[in-house]
Amino acid sequence: MPERRSAREVIALVADDFAEIPSPARRSGPDGPLAWQGYDASLARAAERTGEAESVLCGTAHVEGVRTVLIAFEFGFLGGSLGERTGDRLEAAYTYAREHRLPVVPLVATGGSRMQEGMLALTQLQRVARQSALTREAGLPQIAVLRDPTTGGGWATLGAGADVVLALPGAQVGFAGSRVRPPDADPSAYTAEAQVAAGAADAVVAEEELRDTLGRWLRLLTSASSEPAPVPAPLGATELPATGWDAVRRARSPERPRARAYLDAYFTDRVAVSGDRCGGTDPGMLCGFGERGGRTVAYAAQTGTATRPAGYRTASRLIRLADRLGIPVLTLVDTPGAANDAEAERQGAGAAIADLFVTVAAVRTPVTTLLIGEGGSGGALALAAPGNTYATPDSYFSVIAPESAAAILKRPPQEAEATADQLRIRPQDLVELGVVREPGT
DSSP, X not given: OOOOOOHHHHHHHHOSOOEEOOOOOOOOOTXXXXXXXXXXXXXXXXXXXXXXXXXXXXXXXXXXXXXXEEEEEOTTTGGGOBOHHHHHHHHHHHHHHHHHTXXXXXXXXXXXXXXXXXXXXXXXXXXXXXXXXXXXXXXXXXXXXXXXXXXXHHIIIIITTSSEEEEOTTOBEESSOTTSSOTTOOGGGGBHHHHHHTTSSSEEOOHHHHHHHHHHHHHHHTOOOOSOOOOOOOOSOOSOOSSHHHHHHHHHOTTSOOHHHHHXXXXXXXXXXXXXXXXXXXXXXXXXXXXETTEEEEEEEEOSSOBOHHHHHHHHHHHHXXXXXXXXXXXXXXXXXXXXXXHHHHTTHHHHHHHHHHHHHHOSSOEEEEEEEEEEHHHHHTTSOTTOEEEOTTOEEESSOHHHHXXXXXXXXXXXXXXHHHHTOSHHHHHHHTSSOOTTO
16 A cells, blocks of 8 residues: 555645645534534544645645646545535635636545535535536646545546546555445456556556656646647658559558657657546557647657557547647557457447547647558548648558458459559659648648
8 A cells, every 4th residue: 555645745745835725714504514413523633633624735836847736635634525615625726727827736635525514515526527627628737646545526526537647656546435345346446557557547657756747747738839740750761652562561561660769759758648538548549748849749649550449539538638728739640440350349449430530620729640651541541630641751541451452342362562553542642632741831
């Protein structure tokens, strides 16, 4: 079990100049809104034990130079539970963030809603969700840090509802707390590591790395720009292919530079988002934010494998976030096509691809696309920017793979090479057809 730090201790891990936001006053009758016998005494004991007046501390601080609203839960105060006074403080913190155009970082450690306040406590989740939604609409980033434990409504609002979700190693994370789970539940499913593996959180971060990691995220997500992402320079072949089949062979060559090489060459620093928030991840789709030339560019890059539904959903999530924050997007297209196995169909491949098509078509932030390898059918096109797609000399784009096209046309396999020419899939063909742009245009 990781060490359970107090709210002020965890604030000190990430910042040195914390200043509390004034807390709204709220009057309540004896033993709270439900007149729960002994509630006042429990509050008094919690205050004496922790030195805090409530289960959450809200204030401002500079995290690696970026002024931020910090929300830190004090688990020692009635299990970090949410009540009406907690809701007052959270609403004040989010309102302050919007008024001063500041990002919000909840440092979450809570067991859920406060039973002594009944449904009035549970409705604080609606209140928090409203404040988070207003902050999202204002174009301000929210980065949650999951501490031990993060369960119940705190996980389902402040935690899972954030734009980026980081977690401390070994933290207990899950909607069901330890005392209300089925007796035969696998405890390993309720951990930070399990949530990252399931696509519900982005990364596990060690305490000693938390300040630096948060600082990197905050710097990147608060650097809006209306300028399109520059087109990356080709890293592989420089001569255009002579035939369609030559283009196919080049794109499929194991020696051709892949997405990671392009990202390494393009960015001086980058951080990754992971997971589709629907239970899945796809290592074949790399998504995140990076720094190039002193400004932030978001990226979604295929790695040459068949893209899974979770990959498409993660890319959609990334692009929508970049759009809200006013950050330009770079996409790198490289896939033989969408995964077409039975499991992909069960996971909603068609819906995931459709959502990505719509996301790319609807965003206001500029999207730049470079085709760096295989461009296999709609599974590749979904990630491409209409009217702003470029191609490297060792790439191709096709309505379908030449072998599949030959099979559909009832041609013998040896005619796949000739079919590749007929499909006009070379980079220079794509320029002539108006599918991709000339370099420099």
